[in-house]
Every structure is written in C-alpha cells, then in structure tokens.
Amino acid sequence: MSDIPPNPLPGHKLPHEDYLNATYGMRSWLLTTDHKRIALLYLGSVTFFFFIGGLFATMIRIHLLTPTGALVTPETYNKLFTMHGVAMVFFFLIPSIPAVLGNFLIPMMIGAKDLAFPKINLLSWYIYIIGGCFVLYSFGTGGLDTGWTFYTPLSSVYSNSAVTPAVIGIFINGFSSILTGLNFIVTIHTMRAPGMTWFRLPLFAWAHYATSLVMILGTPVIAITLLLAGLERMFHLGFFNPALGGDPILFQHLFWFYSHPAVYIMVLPAMGVVSEIIPTFARKPIFGYSFIAGSSIAIAVIGFLVWAHHMFVTGESTYAALTFSFLSYLVAIPSAVKVFNWTSTLYKGSISWDTPMLYALGFIGLFVIGGLTGLFLACLGLDIHIHDTYFVVAHFHYIMVGGAVMGYVGGLHFWWPKITGRLYPETLSRVAAVTLFVGFNLTFFPQFILGYLGMPRRYHTYPPEFQVLNVLSTAGASILALGYLLPMLYLTWSMRYGQVAGQNPWPATGLEWKTDSPPPTENFHVTPEVTWEPYDYQNRPDLGLVAGAKPLRPAHGDD
Amino acid sequence: MHRTGELYGHFETLEQQKESAALGMWIFLVTEVLFFGGLFLTYTINRHAFGAAFGAGSNTLDIKLGGFNTVVLIMSSLTMAMAVWSAQVGKKQLVSIFLVATLGLGTVFLGVKVIEYKQKFDHHLIPGHDFDMRYRSEHPTAADDPKEIAIEKEELEKTFAVDPDTNAHAQLYFSLYFGMTGLHALHMIVGAGLLVWLIKGSFAGRFTPRYNTPVEIVGLYWHFVDIVWIYLFPLLYLIDRHR
Numbered sequence: 001m002s003d004i005p006p007n008p009l010p011g012h013k014l015p016h017e018d019y020l021n022a023t024y025g026m027r028s029w030l031l032t033t034d035h036k037r038i039a040l041l042y043l044g045s046v047t048f049f050f051f052i053g054g055l056f057a058t059m060i061r062i063h064l065l066t067p068t069g070a071l072v073t074p075e076t077y078n079k080l081f082t083m084h085g086v087a088m089v090f091f092f093l094i095p096s097i098p099a100v101l102g103n104f105l106i107p108m109m110i111g112a113k114d115l116a117f118p119k120i121n122l123l124s125w126y127i128y129i130i131g132g133c134f135v136l137y138s139f140g141t142g143g144l145d146t147g148w149t150f151y152t153p154l155s156s157v158y159s160n161s162a163v164t165p166a167v168i169g170i171f172i173n174g175f176s177s178i179l180t181g182l183n184f185i186v187t188i189h190t191m192r193a194p195g196m197t198w199f200r201l202p203l204f205a206w207a208h209y210a211t212s213l214v215m216i217l218g219t220p221v222i223a224i225t226l227l228l229a230g231l232e233r234m235f236h237l238g239f240f241n242p243a244l245g246g247d248p249i250l251f252q253h254l255f256w257f258y259s260h261p262a263v264y265i266m267v268l269p270a271m272g273v274v275s276e277i278i279p280t281f282a283r284k285p286i287f288g289y290s291f292i293a294g295s296s297i298a299i300a301v302i303g304f305l306v307w308a309h310h311m312f313v314t315g316e317s318t319y320a321a322l323t324f325s326f327l328s329y330l331v332a333i334p335s336a337v338k339v340f341n342w343t344s345t346l347y348k349g350s351i352s353w354d355t356p357m358l359y360a361l362g363f364i365g366l367f368v369i370g371g372l373t374g375l376f377l378a379c380l381g382l383d384i385h386i387h388d389t390y391f392v393v394a395h396f397h398y399i400m401v402g403g404a405v406m407g408y409v410g411g412l413h414f415w416w417p418k419i420t421g422r423l424y425p426e427t428l429s430r431v432a433a434v435t436l437f438v439g440f441n442l443t444f445f446p447q448f449i450l451g452y453l454g455m456p457r458r459y460h461t462y463p464p465e466f467q468v469l470n471v472l473s474t475a476g477a478s479i480l481a482l483g484y485l486l487p488m489l490y491l492t493w494s495m496r497y498g499q500v501a502g503q504n505p506w507p508a509t510g511l512e513w514k515t516d517s518p519p520p521t522e523n524f525h526v527t528p529e530v531t532w533e534p535y536d537y538q539n540r541p542d543l544g545l546v547a548g549a550k551p552l553r554p555a556h557g558d559d
Numbered sequence: 560m561h562r563t564g565e566l567y568g569h570f571e572t573l574e575q576q577k578e579s580a581a582l583g584m585w586i587f588l589v590t591e592v593l594f595f596g597g598l599f600l601t602y603t604i605n606r607h608a609f610g611a612a613f614g615a616g617s618n619t620l621d622i623k624l625g626g627f628n629t630v631v632l633i634m635s636s637l638t639m640a641m642a643v644w645s646a647q648v649g650k651k652q653l654v655s656i657f658l659v660a661t662l663g664l665g666t667v668f669l670g671v672k673v674i675e676y677k678q679k680f681d682h683h684l685i686p687g688h689d690f691d692m693r694y695r696s697e698h699p700t701a702a703d704d705p706k707e708i709a710i711e712k713e714e715l716e717k718t719f720a721v722d723p724d725t726n727a728h729a730q731l732y733f734s735l736y737f738g739m740t741g742l743h744a745l746h747m748i749v750g751a752g753l754l755v756w757l758i759k760g761s762f763a764g765r766f767t768p769r770y771n772t773p774v775e776i777v778g779l780y781w782h783f784v785d786i787v788w789i790y791l792f793p794l795l796y797l798i799d800r801h802r
Binding site: 112116117178182186219220228231235236239250522 | 569570575579586597598600686727730735
C-alpha cells in the first residue's frame with residue numbers, strides 16, 4: 001500500500017498554502033497560537049497518554065487470566081489499576097475531544113479566525129504537559145496505589161507510593177482544563193460570524209458549551225480538594241484524617257462534586273460529535289435541534305446535582321441518598337432525549353455506512369447500555385448489591401470507552417479530511433470500526449455478569465468459577481487493542497498517502513466544510529456570513545443539496 | 560498572531576476584543592469562587608463540628624492588625640476603582656498615581672500579614688509537633704499584658720474542659736487559617752505582579768479612553784481578591800470573639 005503515490009481525486013488539489021505548511025520548524029509549532037496547530041499538539045500528547053493507560057490496561061487483563069493472578073504482585077496490581085485510571089481519566093478522556101477536536105473545530109464552526117484567547121490556549125497545552133510530567137514522574141518513581149479516586153486517609157497518610165507528585169500533577173493539569181473551558185465559552189459568546197445566531201450553532205458547539213460549563217464550575221473544586229489532600233500528606237495536617245479530627249467523607253463529597261460531572265466532560269463532547277455525524281450520513285436535518293441543544297445544557301446542570309450517588313454505602317443520610325437517587329434518575333431524561341432524536345433523524349433517512357457513521361451508531365448502542373446500567377446503580381437497593389463490583393467497572397467503561405472514545409475516534413475520522421486534507425482508507429477503517437465494536441463488547445459485557453455474580457473490583461485474585469468470563473474479557477481486550485492500533489496506523493499512513501479530499505467530501509452542511517482542507521491559518525479567506533439554518537440538507541444549492549435531487553455520495557478513499 | 564495597534568488580528572473590532580477580555584475575566588472569577596468554595600465548605604463543616612476549639616483559635620488572632628488590614632484592602636479597592644475611572648476619562652497621570660497607590664496598599668497588607676504570621680510562629684500556633692494552644696499563656700513575654708494573659712489562660716481552661724482535644728481541633732482551625740489566608744495572600748502577590756505590569760504600561764501612556772481593557776480586567780481581579788478577604792475576616796477573626 002505504501003507504494004501508491006499521492007493521487008488527488010479529480011478536481012481536488014491541496015491548497016497552495018494552509019495552516020500546516022504556512023511556517024516550518026520546531027519553533028513554529030511549539031510557540032504557535034493557531035488553534036489548529038495546538039489541537040494537533042494535543043492530539044499527539046493525548047495519544048501518548050492513551051498508550052500509557054492502555055499499557056497498564058493490558059497488564060491488568062493479562063494478570064486476570066488466572067484466578068490467582070498471572071503476572072504481578074498484589075501491590076503492583078493496585079498500582080496498575082490506579083495508574084490506568086489516572087492516565088486515562090485525567091490525561092486522555094477529559095482533554096481528548098474538547099482539546100483536540102473542539103480546539104480545532106469550534107472557531108471554524110462559528111466562522112472565527114481563532115479562539116478568543118490564543119495565547120491562553122497555548123498556555124493550556126503547556127500546563128497539560130507540565131502536569132503530565134509530574135504524573136509520569138510519580139509513575140516512574142514508585143507508582144501510585146490509591147485508586148484514581150485518591151480516597152483519604154489512604155492517599156494522605158497510609159499509602160507508600162508516590163502520591164504527592166501525582167496530586168501535584170493533577171492539580172496543575174486541572175488549570176489546563178479550566179482555561180480550555182473558559183476559552184470556549186468566551187469564543188462562542190463573542191466570536192461568532194455574522195448570521196451565526198445561537199440557534200444556528202452546530203450541536204457540537206452546544207455540546208462544548210455545556211462541557212465548558214462543567215469544566216469551569218467543577219475543576220476548581222477538584223483542584224482545591226487535591227491541594228488540601230496534598231497538604232495533608234506533606235505537612236501532616238488533618239482536614240480529611242479522622243485521627244486528627246478531620247472528615248474523610250468530606251473528601252469524598254468534594255471529590256465527586258467534580259468527578260461525577262467530569263463524566264459529562266467526557267461524554268457530552270462525544271454526543272456533540274454524534275449529533276454532527278448522524279445527519280450527515282442520514283442526509284436529513286437533525287430531528288429536534290433545540291431539544292438536543294437544550295438537553296446538553298440540562299445534562300450539565302443536573303450532572304452537578306447527583307454526585308453523592310457514588311457514596312450510597314458511606315452511611316450518608318437516607319433522605320440524602322433518596323434525593324441523590326432521584327436526581328440521578330433525572331439525568332436519564334435529557335440523555336434519552338438525545339438518543340430518541342438521533343434515532344428519529346435516522347428514520348427514513350438516506351443512510352450510508354461510512355466509517356464515522358459506524359462509530360456514531362456504535363456510540364448510540366453502547367451509550368444506551370451504559371446509561372441504562374447507570375440506572376441500576378442509581379437504584380438504592382440494587383446499588384448495595386453491585387457497589388464496588390465489576391458491574392460498576394463495566395458500566396463506566398460503556399460510558400467512557402463505548403461512549404467517549406467511540407465518539408472521539410469517530411470524530412477523528414469524520415474531520416480527518418479537514419485536519420489533513422486527505423481521506424483515510426475507507427474499507428480498512430470500516431473493518432477497524434467493527435473490530436473495535438466487537439472487541440469492546442467482548443471485553444466489557446462479561447464484566448457486567450461478573451459484577452452481578454459478585455466479583456469485586458480492584459481485587460488481584462478471584463474464585464476459579466469466574467475464570468471463563470475473565471478469559472473472555474481478556475480475549476476481547478486483545479481484539480479491542482487491534483481495533484485501536486489499526487486507526488493509528490492507517491490514519492498516520494493517510495497523512496501522506498491518502499487521497500486528497502477537497503473542501504467537503506461528505507458533503508456536510510457545517511461552516512467548517514466551507515473552507516479549504518486543510519484550512520488556511522486564518523480559517524477563512526473571507527469572513528463568512530451565515531444565511532442558512534443548521535443541518536439543512538435540502539436547501540443548500542451552494543453544496544449541491546437541493547430538495548428532490550438525488551443525495552450526493554461521499555467521496556471515498558479507496559472504493 | 561499579528562496585531563494592528565491595540566487590536567489583535569483574530570478580533571474584528573476593539574469592542575469585541577474588550578467584551579471578550581472582560582467576559583474571560585468574569586468567568587475566571589467564577590472558577591475562583593468555586594476554588595475558594597471548597598475551602599469555605601471545609602471551614603464551615605469543621606467550625607460546626609469543633610466550635611469551641613475554633614472559637615479559641617479565633618481569639619488568638621490580633622483583631623487590631625486584622626481590622627487595620629481590612630481597611631487597607633478596602634482603600635486599595637477604592638484606588639483601583641479610581642485608576643479604572645481615570646483611564647476611562649483619559650487622565651493619564653492619575654492612572655499612574657492610583658495604580659501606584661493600589662500597589663502600595665497591597666504591599667502594606669502583605670507586610671502586616673507577615674507580622675501576623677510571625678506572631679503565630681512565636682506562639683507555637685503553626686500546625687505540627689510543636690503546636691500548643693497553651694504556649695503563649697504559659698510562656699508570657701515582658702511585652703504581654705499580665706491581665707490579658709490571665710484571661711486567656713482561664714478561657715483556654717474552659718475550652719479544654721468542653722473539648723479535651725482542643726489542641727488537635729485548633730490545629731484544624733490553624734490549618735484552615737493558614738490555608739485560606741495563604742491562598743488569599745498568593746492571589747495578592749499575583750495581583751501585585753499584574754499591577755507592576757499595569758504601572759509600566761501607564762508610565763508609557765498606553766491607557767486611553769479608547770483602550771483601557773487591561774486596567775479594567777485587572778481591576779475586576781483586584782476587587783475579587785478584596786471581596787474574598789471581606790469574607791475571610793469575619794469567618795476567621797470575628798466569630799466567637801469576645802476579647
């Protein structure tokens with residue numbers, strides 16, 4: 001395959017000058033204020049952390065092949081699942097879609113030249129890197145064994161692992177997230193092109209607006225919480241240490257006040273991606289635009305009111321638990337609004353099975369399973385049975401991996417022609433999408449059963465009767481790993497050898513598709529003016545989309 | 560990112576640029592509210608749990624220095640507001656004068672804070688192995704008023720009778736005292752750095768009625784830091800104070 005020379009599609013040429021070749025050299029990248037280049041810096045660094053987290057996951061799954069544990073000591077096992085969680089949650093999932101796709105697309109989607117604060121945007125990347133270095137230092141000098149939740153007083157007093165640098169790293173990294181959220185909110189408020197009204201914003205932008213709200217309101221709280229836990233560890237203070245009069249439950253409240261909404265930082269942007277992909281490949285206006293937009297905000301708001309459902313077994317008041325249980329059920333409503341609207345968009349659409357669409361459909365299915373099992377966990381009585389079991393592990397992996405990561409990889413494919421100017425190979429990528437879906441389900445569905453049967457999470461051994469399901473899960477993880485490696489390989493390949501995509505290969509109706517691929521540094525040669533409604537696949541003669549005409553087929557890389 | 564005069568290239572107009580900067584600062588202040596919010600919550604829960612020990616902690620603080628600092632900080636907010644106004648109406652000299660005054664008052668505040676911290680250090684009120692609420696009343700210096708020491712001793716005995724773990728719980732109070740005032744002082748230091756940057760700009764005559772965004776948004780920040788102190792002062796110094 002690597003012998004095929006670059007072969008532009010008829011009529012499409014790469015633009016003479018774009019953001020990738022406008023300037024050259026290390027300096028032009030490390031000191032860039034171009035949101036598109038910063039997005040690529042993030043793309044590289046989150047991929048690096050995805051590898052680190054993936055490596056730990058691989059070791060966990062190998063270890064659990066046998067009931068007594070096949071690979072590491074119990075202490076090392078504690079470190080593996082902790083470091084897997086920390087790397088994946090704080091350094092991959094939270095920045096993935098917002099800092100890569102959001103950074104790249106939001107200014108273009110609203111017709112702006114850049115984010116409102118380009119220097120702060122670059123600063124956020126450096127903060128991320130500095131935080132990441134601290135965490136890597138912790139991983140390399142003793143590891144981390146507290147669980148990604150850092151519960152006190154284990155983390156602040158008893159743990160013998162390198163907690164302090166990890167806490168400092170996550171504290172620092174939080175500011176990167178805060179600055180990204182701040183930048184998005186201001187940009188969406190003040191930088192919209194003429195005619196880009198609030199209700200003409202792409203749903204991707206709405207989703208990121210909601211995500212940014214969670215980022216700016218939640219992240220400072222985890223920052224101060226980890227700061228206090230860190231101070232407690234370093235100076236032997238007692239905020240959360242019952243031996244000194246402190247309150248460990250207070251830590252859990254403060255921790256989950258951020259860390260539950262953080263789940264919505266991961267999944268809301270993925271919902272935004274799906275809202276863009278579905279109408280494009282159903283060739284229909286999105287159903288219920290304002291409901292999807294509003295449900296993003298509703299999820300962000302209600303998401304802040306449910307945190308103590310992580311603490312049903314801490315002995316919190318029954319009335320508090322009832323309230324938090326009820327509010328947790330309530331989040332299902334805006335989530336379901338989205339799912340119903342996506343399926344209604346598909347109804348009688350002219351659907352094609354392009355790779356981004358496969359990911360979007362996969363997202364809907366996995367998100368539904370992840371969401372419904374969330375309701376199991378929000379149920380007070382049932383939660384006591386499945387609390388801290390593999391049921392929980394399976395549930396949140398369906399949301400975070402099945403939801404957020406599927407959205408991320410799907411979005412990468414969908415906008416890859418815009419980012420690089422070239423198409424990925426279509427057949428291979430469809431194979432990869434199916435591989436990923438199969439591998440994911442085989443990895444995590446057995447864990448629902450394991451959890452329901454009573455296998456606790458975070459244990460390094462298990463009774464022999466659980467071995468079959470654990471081996472199935474590990475087998476699934478190997479397929480899943482292949483599903484991730486394939487896109488990494490062919491996407492890299494396509495940067496040089498993929499077919500030239502042209503401005504709008506799908507075609508899609510968003511503003512970002514009205515400029516060159518890859519776009520020029522200032523995004524648009526002329527400031528665009530928006531005169532159309534969003535997702536209007538019938539009245540866009542400028543894209544060749546007219547009511548009654550035959551729908552246009554997407555341009556494909558190799559078929 | 561190119562810029563023409565004061566206008567950065569990715570903005571269309573100066574108004575748009577100013578609106579973005581101001582909104583950005585407001586949102587940043589929202590994040591600051593939540594950042595301090597975690598500390599205020601921790602304080603509230605512990606104050607509720609250990610009222611007697613926290614009250615004893617409050618009584619060790621020097622209300623005269625604290626009150627003086629409160630006045631100093633409110634004055635600095637006034638001079639900051641005047642600096643913003645001067646920039647808006649184009650009185651370039653006044654901008655510099657008021658900015659320097661604000662920086663001066665901020666420095667006075669930090670200086671007084673150093674004196675207060677030093678006192679706590681001398682009285683063994685830094686959380687750690689040497690922490691001892693009774694230290695001051697048992698080791699009075701020549702400068703201390705014997706009557707005051709006697710009252711302090713008596714009150715401490717009452718507190719210890721109510722809460723035998725006063726030393727442990729008062730350490731929580733002082734952890735929070737140093738945490739909250741320390742974080743506030745850190746914000747003051749950042750603010751002082753920003754003021755130095757503004758003063759440099761104002762000496763160069765950069766701030767005009769057409770362009771004064773930096774003065775305005777640093778002003779917002781400075782007022783926020785001031786407001787935090789307006790909450791810290793009663794919470795730390797005034798509740799349960801009777802001396």
